[in-house]
Amino acid sequence: MCGIVGYIGDKDSFPILIKGLQRLEYRGYDSAGVAISNVDEDGIQIFKKKGKVQDLLDHVGDKTPSGTAGIGHTRWATHGPPNDVNAHPHTARLGRLAMIHNGIIENYESLRTSLEANGHAFVSDTDTEVLIHLIEEVQSRADCSIVDAVQLALKEVEGAYAIAIIDASEPDLLIAARKSSPLVIGVGKENEYYIASDATPIIEYTPNVIYLDDEEVAVMHRHNGLTIRNLENTEITPEIHELEMQIEAIEKGGFDHFMLKEIYEQPNSILDSIRGRMNLQRSEIKMSGIDAHWDRWENAQRILIIACGTSWHAGLVAEYLLEDFARIPVEVEYASEFRYRNPIIRPDDVVIAISQSGETADTLAAIRLAKDQGAHVFGVCNVVGSSISRETDSGSYTHAGPEIGVASTKAFTAQITVLTLIALLVGKKKGHLSTQRFNRLLVELNAIPEKVQTLLKQDDRIREIAKRFEHSTNALYLGRGVNFPVALEGALKLKEISYIHAEGYPSAEMKHGPIALIDEEMPVIFVATADDIYDKTVSNIQEVKARGGRLIALVSAGNKDLKKLAEFVIEVPKTDQALAPLLTVVPLQLLSYHIAVMRGCNVDQPRNLAKSVTVE
């Protein structure tokens, strides 16, 4: 979703802003812009354009702006269509005050009406332009500094914001503030600061960052350093964190797309999620986030899992494992539905919030609700220092490293790995999982990274299969048990990046509707690895075959019976059925990837999608 970048210091800000915007492209956006102020020239130079960062650069042409304070933005349209006028930055005070904004100002209509009554004229449809005019209005009304005006204006605002402001009258200042929308400050050399909506634009300049908290305003001065105050004007002492991310992690490293790189990173990312938590020699799992709050887990009457998108699919896998291993009832909820339906939350509930970005607005709101009602909230996040990771009572990072491709791949398998460890640990501690089964599962889990590596060797073959389905218009993904969420995830991957309509279903549910869609054109992808109900799956496959559907079957290595039925068979290394999703999802990721590439789609930045959905 929208991206923010900003700089103040001794360097020229334009190249830093452009590089930062390119780093943020992965978040998904439809227009881009920059504003730069220069101590030697009066006024602010603004360039903004619908389209990609490259369109912005073409628009700038040889009129490259220069100046030591600047802000840049990639916009994902909420209020008003994507066009040049609605693109950020927005201005007030006759172009001498410029602002970029992520989030949504919910009371913008009433603010706009009262500002119009006071003579303010608006050129765009955005809530952002209303906010910068409100700041101008407050400043002239209170006859105060721009910093005071920002603090006062933000008190009148309802909704979410991460903002950055430059002022032509104060060219040595960069102001930033946030509420429910992420903002990171990079602390460079003396009196040099970078800001961004996530750490990716900052990492190449400095590992030292400050995560701004809600309702805090940071004032960065080119000579006088940084001060942070809250809206009540209390000074906050910032805590400086060190980023562990490496620059290589956010570059393609020889792969054509980030998505492919991230699919290939899975043997390592799964290993990183296991590392330090599982000790095979001692047959033990240690997770400090659970051990430290064991009383809450031990007495939990129910586990609620809250997530969106791919993370919700990981939650569905966890439901099977937690109920099986730990014998605690589990409900998996879409965060957006959960938060608005007056849910029953009890103090003896444990809530697991799963989020790659740790910033998804609905998931964040849902955990706040659960915390308010006394539940213990545990986060499974990938982005270190993210809002969800900081607001949960405890948690475990997935350690998958930065995921740049919009379609989630390595984060999904890392989430399942961590959730599997949780289910195993809780199951063992509660005495529902026999030592024998526990030990066997540890051995199997430990072998997963190598088995993923083996699967990746089938990439060329999967590309060949993809060629046969490149022109499909629909696809059906079917699976049972833990492989049902994998079917959902396979379908989601295909529709996200190739724009082919795809649905995932539990195999047996096919007879209650989707079977009507099956004809000679319809690809049906069965996740049919060996499990207790394999025979039932084979019957479902027969039913598709009888109706002429084009079958692709994912089977356990060595399986012979499905070769006769399916047009294509993809063999998956054998494992315990509980761990199958960590393997079966990989060929489905590759299949979607190759189909999308063949169709000429923008794999890493699919249309309309955002990596991190920071608005409701």
Ligand code: G6P
């Ligand atoms: C967006 C992303 C998905 C992701 C979902 C939830 O839709 O495009 O890849 O699964 O948000 O995001 P989260 O960061 O909370 O896992």
